[in-house]
Amino acid sequence: MGSSGQQVSWKLADHPTLPKGKTLALIVLDGWGEDKPDEYNCIHVAQTPTMDSLKQGAPEKWRLIRAHGKAVGLPTEDDMGNSEVGHNALGAGRIFAQGAKLVDIALASGKIYEGEGFKYISECFEKGTLHLIGLLSDGGVHSRLDQLQLLLKGASERGAKRIRVHILTDGRDVLDGSSVGFVETLESDLAKLRENGVDAQIASGGGRMYVTMDRYENDWDVVKRGWDAQVRGEAPHKFTNAVEAVKKLRENANDQYLPPFVIVDENEKAVGPIEDGDAVVTFNFRADRMVMLAKALEYQDFDKFDRVKVPKIRYAGMLQYDGELKLPGRYLVSPPEIDRTSGEYLVHNGVRTFACSETVKFGHVTFFWNGNRSGYFNPEMEEYVEIPSDVGITFNVQPKMKALEIGEKARDAILSRKFDQVRVNIPNGDMVGHTGDIQATVVACKAADEAVKMIIDAIEQVGGIYVVTADHGNAEDMVKRNKSGQPLYDKSGKLQILTSHTCQPVPIAIGGPGLAAGVRFRNDVPDGGLANVAATVMNLHGYVAPNDYEPTLIEVVSN
Ligand SMILES: O=C(O)[C@@H](CO)OP(=O)(O)O
Ligand SMILES: [Mn+2]
Ligand SMILES: [Mn+2]
Structure with missing residues (x-):
């Protein structure tokens, strides 16, 4: 594999003084x-x-570098760092506007509604339900509540008549216990949509670490629990109201680990399983904890768990989560x-x-x-x-x-x-x-x-x-x-x-017997951050980094 498109000159220039071949x-x-x-x-x-x-070893062999906010491509200096943006910056040697920011821009300009991904899902709006699945908090690591709110508004203005939200409670990027407030906020947004004639409800939920948001295929049961609730409308806990659900389930678990629940009507019938002809959007922008669900939603051949029901849906991710697998194939915002x-x-x-x-x-x-x-x-x-x-x-x-x-x-x-x-x-x-x-x-x-x-x-x-x-x-x-x-x-x-x-x-920190004499941290990059590490490492391998690093x-x- 390789970078697509332009011709890349892969040969790195030799570093003028630093040797190659050191482990x-x-x-x-x-x-x-x-x-x-x-x-x-x-x-x-x-x-x-x-x-x-x-x-x-400070200051020559030890220093501090920035790992949050703009230094790693996040929207503001109040955004804490995270593994995705951190390792992206470490590996890529440049600062890319990250998912959080790209989604903000696409929502603000309205471009999100003009792209292929939105057009694709919106074709279901007339007859089907729009399902939104993702992490409900303002943590800004995997998703953000204000983006979900804008998407709900934008989709309903563009013809979505029936909307079901499948929430994952957080407590990991935000304080434990804050889930109740987020669900209340979402409920009041959905109530407003209902006043405007949109049939909008929370359909299911569960804590992010126990339901849906596993990563790197550590435990497919986590994804299965979510699938059963979101797609099949089945879960061990049934409630008629999501705020009540979260409050009750919090008696025995914290936000990250709430068991799966579905919202049912007065006849005990789940209000929002995913059916043929529906549209599904996973509204997290961050990749790692959405890839497994994306596979379950998108792959015809799938043997990680018994899906039981595989509805014919139109699915789009907020972003494309895996650039090599091109997963999912449809998405609302192009990834960095x-x-x-x-x-x-x-x-x-x-x-x-x-x-x-x-x-x-x-x-x-x-x-x-x-x-x-x-x-x-x-x-x-x-x-x-x-x-x-x-x-x-x-x-x-x-x-x-x-x-x-x-x-x-x-x-x-x-x-x-x-x-x-x-x-x-x-x-x-x-x-x-x-x-x-x-x-x-x-x-x-x-x-x-x-x-x-x-x-x-x-x-x-x-x-x-x-x-x-x-x-x-x-x-x-x-x-x-x-x-x-x-x-x-x-x-x-x-x-x-x-x-x-x-x-x-x-x-x-740098060191080791192979570190050439005279190597030390410069003092003219005081704002250095994670993205400066790649060029540093290339030097220590005996190369000069590309100019735009x-x-x-x-x-x-x-x-
Ligand atoms: O567990 C995760 O998904 C995040 C926090 O939301 O942590 P990290 O960025 O360190 O992976
Ligand atoms: Mn973490
Ligand atoms: Mn991390």
């Missing part, structure tokens, strides 16, 4: 930001001797064209690459890294290894996750000397941080630090180079705070736990 470990700690040390900073509380010692990623260049220049993580983050260092494309650029030059994640647990139960196994695989890849770049994502700070369990997150951070040590030790043995960084913050702040930084408490006096990512910068973070000074 380079590229370590991404997921959800590992830098923040002031206090008891809610799990990275500070945890024993992290390896990361602490790297920090001693993330082309000429560093991985593709390096493969063309003979850099042999090994990438590894456990399932829940596997696509981060492959799919996202390569610009939302699945598969290899050149299987002879690359090896991607996935370590199966634990299934069916929340990661505070196993906070060490597979950090050790990832470390071992990376170590073995380094020691084999078969690879020039060994790239890993270590998930702990993020995955455990999202559970809001502070004690477990401390254990998680320690485990991540140990994995880093294992990899750095292997680099020492082969005379290589390491680059250690992160994709966005999470574990460094576990509480919601007021403007002056004090932790906030809810009405009942309970500390408000922050399960989401943050807007904090992340560290980047964000500048390298390093310079070589002669002593």
Whole structure:
């Protein structure tokens, strides 16, 4: 595979001074930001001797880089970073306007309604129902409530007469418990539509981590639960009202893990299963957690679970989620064209690459890294290894996750000397941080630090180079705070736990016996962000990055 269209000159210029052939470990700690040390900073509380010692290298070998907002192509500086935009920037070396922003623009200009995708689904409006499936919050990581609101309005103005919304509650990009308010807001929007003669209702729901939004094929049961509710109108819990449903189900689960429910009428009949002739839109803009559902909705041949019912529908994604699989085939907004990623260049220049993580983050260092494309650029030059994640647990139960196994695989890849770049994502700070369990997150951070040590030790043995960084913050702040930084408490006096990512910068450290003398971080890229890492890494492989890449973070000074 390769970038389509224009002729690309893949040959990279040699770096004037830096040598080729050094084994380079590229370590991404997921959800590992830098923040002031206090008891809610799990990275500070945890024993992290390896990361602490790297920090001693500041400012020449350790610095902070931006990982949120405009530095990663998000609409505003209030947008926290996330894995998709973070790994896209790390891999692509440039800042692309990301899905969140592209959808905003398309909605504001009305272009979203003029494209192929909308025309395709709107042909069902006369006789069929429009189903909207997605994450209901204003988190801005996978979707945004205001975009859903505009889409509801726009579609009804353009002829959608019957609309059913299948909600997934969040509590991961926003505070746990906030689902109730989001459902209330949506209900009042739908009531207004009904006043205007549109038959609009919530049809089903469930928590994002238990219903529909699995990723990287970790657990198809998650998608099946959603399918049964959304398509078949079947779920263990039935309610006549969605606000009531969420309030009731929250008695035994948090927003992320609410069990599936369907909304039924007075005769116990589901109000909105998906039928022949209906249109379906998945309104998340982010790819990873929509790909599995997109496959279930789009593929004729499908054996991941028994769909039982496969209605003939017209389906469009908010975006196309996988550029290589062209999945889904129809979409409302064109995704960012993330082309000429560093991985593709390096493969063309003979850099042999090994990438590894456990399932829940596997696509981060492959799919996202390569610009939302699945598969290899050149299987002879690359090896991607996935370590199966634990299934069916929340990661505070196993906070060490597979950090050790990832470390071992990376170590073995380094020691084999078969690879020039060994790239890993270590998930702990993020995955455990999202559970809001502070004690477990401390254990998680320690485990991540140990994995880093294992990899750095292997680099020492082969005379290589390491680059250690992160994709966005999470574990460094576990509480919601007021403007002056004090932790906030809810009405009942309970500390408000922050399960989401943050807007904090992340560290980047370089080192290892293979790092040429005189290499250090420049001080003239103070606003450097994740997109500057690709050029930096190309330099450390002995190449100069393409001109349009964000500048390298390093310079070589002669002593
Ligand atoms: O779990 C996820 O989907 C997001 C948070 O919504 O986290 P990350 O961006 O780190 O993958
Ligand atoms: Mn992440
Ligand atoms: Mn995360």
